[in-house]
Amino acid sequence: MTDDFLEQTAVRRKQGAFTLLYYLCWAALAVCVLIALIFLGGAMGTNPETGGLVIRWLNLPIVAVFGGLAFLLWRASDNCRVEYDYTFTNGNLDVSRVLNNRRRRYLTALQMKDVIRCGPATGPAFQKTLNEPGIKVHNWFVNREANLYFFYFKRKEAKHVIVLELNREMIDVIRSKSTYLPRDAWYDADGTQKYAGIS
Numbered sequence: 001m002t003d004d005f006l007e008q009t010a011v012r013r014k015q016g017a018f019t020l021l022y023y024l025c026w027a028a029l030a031v032c033v034l035i036a037l038i039f040l041g042g043a044m045g046t047n048p049e050t051g052g053l054v055i056r057w058l059n060l061p062i063v064a065v066f067g068g069l070a071f072l073l074w075r076a077s078d079n080c081r082v083e084y085d086y087t088f089t090n091g092n093l094d095v096s097r098v099l100n101n102r103r104r105r106y107l108t109a110l111q112m113k114d115v116i117r118c119g120p121a122t123g124p125a126f127q128k129t130l131n132e133p134g135i136k137v138h139n140w141f142v143n144r145e146a147n148l149y150f151f152y153f154k155r156k157e158a159k160h161v162i163v164l165e166l167n168r169e170m171i172d173v174i175r176s177k178s179t180y181l182p183r184d185a186w187y188d189a190d191g192t193q194k195y196a197g198i199s
């Protein structure tokens with residue numbers, strides 16, 4: 001028996017403006033680091049009269065501010081290059097966010113058997129899900145105009161809906177067996193309920 005295994009990466013289609021923003025962040029970061037180092041170097045000196053060490057305390061808040069700005073710009077630059085990795089293995093969907101091709105953050109593992117309602121992120125079933133009281137919405141996609149799908153589930157009594165950018169191949173394998181997705185969980189965009197394992 002072979003495993004049902006499929007990987008997909010969602011990348012931003014229109015990256016130009018984000019690439020420009022990425023380089024602007026790094027340019028501003030370099031300026032902030034330079035200013036912080038200048039003021040840090042000037043924070044300590046020698047008293048010309050006594051020859052003792054003098055600390056210029058007013059420099060330290062400036063060092064902290066520009067050091068903090070440099071850190072925030074570094075984190076912001078990572079968010080200019082975001083991808084989402086989706087991995088499906090025998091009924092389990094893993095979702096991770098990848099920042100700047102180097103920092104991976106694991107987001108969730110969702111067993112398809114735990115899904116209450118799912119389908120295209122349009123239409124009445126999706127709107128009904130968004131109107132659930134206390135729902136927590138997780139938008140884990142990069143292209144708003146792409147084919148987006150939602151999965152509604154409960155975990156530790158909390159209600160969650162995740163919105164993902166999945167291709168047709170991934171959707172087909174998710175819906176391929178009723179042992180993966182509950183038979184009555186899938187709703188088409190027009191609100192029509194479709195059984196798992198039936199195209």
